[in-house]
Amino acid sequence: xxxxxxxxxxxxxxxxxxxxxxxxxxxxxxxxxxxxxxxxxxxxxxxxxxxxxxxxxxxxxxxxxxxxxxxxxxxxxxxxxxxxxxxxxxxxxxxxxxxxxxxxxxxxxxxxxxxxxxxxxxxxxxxxxxxxxxxxxxxxxxxxxxxxxxxxxxxxxxxxxxxxxxxxxxxxxxxxxxxxxxxxxxxxxxxxxxxxxxxxxxxxxxxxxxxxxxxxxxxxxxxxxxxxxxxxxxxxxxxxxxxxxxxxxxxxxxxxxxxxxxxxxxxxxxxxxxxxxxxxxxxxxxxxxxxxxxxx
Ligand SMILES: [Ca+2]
Numbered sequence: 601x602x603x604x605x606x607x608x609x610x611x612x613x614x615x616x617x618x619x620x621x622x623x624x625x626x627x628x629x630x631x632x633x634x635x636x637x638x639x640x641x642x643x644x645x646x647x648x649x650x651x652x653x654x655x656x657x658x659x660x661x662x663x664x665x666x667x668x669x670x671x672x673x674x675x676x677x678x679x680x681x682x683x684x685x686x687x688x689x690x691x692x693x694x695x696x697x698x699x700x701x702x703x704x705x706x707x708x709x710x711x712x713x714x715x716x717x718x719x720x721x722x723x724x725x726x727x728x729x730x731x732x733x734x735x736x737x738x739x740x741x742x743x744x745x746x747x748x749x750x751x752x753x754x755x756x757x758x759x760x761x762x763x764x765x766x767x768x769x770x771x772x773x774x775x776x777x778x779x780x781x782x783x784x785x786x787x788x789x790x791x792x793x794x795x796x797x798x799x800x801x802x803x804x805x806x807x808x809x810x811x812x813x814x815x816x817x818x819x820x821x822x823x824x825x826x827x828x829x830x831x832x833x834x835x836x837x838x839x840x841x842x843x844x845x846x847x848x849x850x851x852x853x854x855x856x857x858x859x860x861x862x863x864x865x866x867x868x869x870x871x872x873x874x875x876x877x878x879x880x881x882x883x884x885x886x887x888x889x890x891x892x893x894x895x896x
Pocket of ligand 1: 691776820871
């Protein structure tokens with residue numbers, strides 16, 4: 601535990617140093633963020649209604665390619681606790697370790713959480729001006745996007761120290777790594793394909809459902825030849841062919857929470873594949889629960 605706290609202080613100090621938070625002395629960075637004024641989840645904090653980029657409008661002119669789309673449902677294997685304070689933006693395993701990115705201003709950061717009960721094991725806060733978004737595992741690092749800050753943090757998976765920062769154009773929403781390339785969503789129907797060493801765009805994919813672009817692609821999970829994706833403000837999880845961008849299956853993720861649980865919960869968001877069992881762990885923003893599931 602002492603080592604964990606040490607990692608935390610080191611990581612937090614580095615983040616503050618890298619973000620130019622002058623005045624935040626080491627003495628002040630001693631414990632997981634003290635939230636004296638919880639950020640209220642309002643329309644403005646979740647407002648992602650950016651204008652549709654020109655290139656997306658052009659997508660509409662693309663000749664529709666009929667694709668057989670499978671409709672799948674969710675079979676729950678186990679329901680587990682998840683922090684209702686976690687505005688989940690990225691969710692991914694590295695072996696049996698589970699990592700989560702949290703959003704909202706003043707609440708953002710990266711955590712390692714216990715997959716059996718959702719308890720936080722390590723926590724690296726972002727500065728108050730940063731809004732955390734998608735997260736993926738790349739070898740022995742984590743990469744965390746920010747929404748409109750235009751930076752992605754590369755974090756040592758053991759020490760939680762920030763070891764590099766990438767700049768990028770546009771918004772950051774979801775991120776996954778297929779073992780060779782990174783795939784990133786930006787709230788439109790477009791996925792940018794990026795070089796993992798430089799973070800530069802090497803290709804683009806337009807996500808199409810029956811020939812129609814799907815907007816607001818959010819959290820991502822690379823599994824084999826497919827990318828699983830949440831769609832903001834829906835209960836759909838899409839299975840997308842990563843080479844064509846075509847949606848091959850739609851998974852209905854509605855009805856997972858009880859009415860009581862849903863009262864303060866935000867949207868479904870967060871897909872983490874469990875390689876060993878070939879199952880998924882899914883959750884949502886401010887959800888008190890996460891679910892190990894099979895799509896069938
Ligand atoms: Ca994921």
